[in-house]
Amino acid sequence: MPIDPGPSRWAMPTPPPSAGDFLGIGADLEPATLLDAYAGGLFPMPEGPDEIGWWSPRHRGVLPLDGLRVSRSLRASVRRYEVRVDTAFAAVVAGCADPARDGSWIDDRIAGAYRRLHELGWAHSVETWHDGELVGGLYGIAIGGLFAGESMYSRSRDASKVALVGLVGLLADEHAAERVIDTQWRTDHLGTLGVVEIPRASYLERLERALRLPLPAAFG
Known part of the structure; x- marks a missing residue:
């Protein structure tokens, strides 16, 4: 079970309806x-x-667990790779932070913060392996029924997509209909996988319900 870090000394704001992103x-x-x-x-x-x-x-990207789109080629990739959980968290964060990637934004402060959360049991990696080599994955925060995805990367065809398929499988239990996979924004790439946009107010309502759920077994 995750370790409670105690209270924060900061009061985080509640987004007013008129606020921007x-x-x-x-x-x-x-x-x-x-x-x-x-x-x-x-x-x-x-x-x-x-x-x-x-x-x-204002427009939040979420992936409905029953909305993941798995193409024929992605199904073949799923069979080709192995998915593991929390065996190489720091390596996944490093892969996501690679400065050679377009749009890389993860700096040492961010990487260190999520490593600390991982050590406390709140941050998790879903990893894609091939022939004993880490070739991609994703990481994020699990709180109750929320999985807040932070970043994903791939060094082999479809490796990050296979990690996402693995994540959906990990969350597919009796609470699946109310669990939330948060992708922050919907991009064209994520849209091809089934990510949709919902208004911030709807996201916050879904989030409130999701937080009351137990953690999925893989992260508990």
């Missing part, structure tokens, strides 16, 4: 602060070398 700068990346933020629908991103920005998109 970006809510402000400040606070810290301590485990308690991050957990409070995710429970309130917020997530962090670096704003320059010293500041942390907090976001809550």
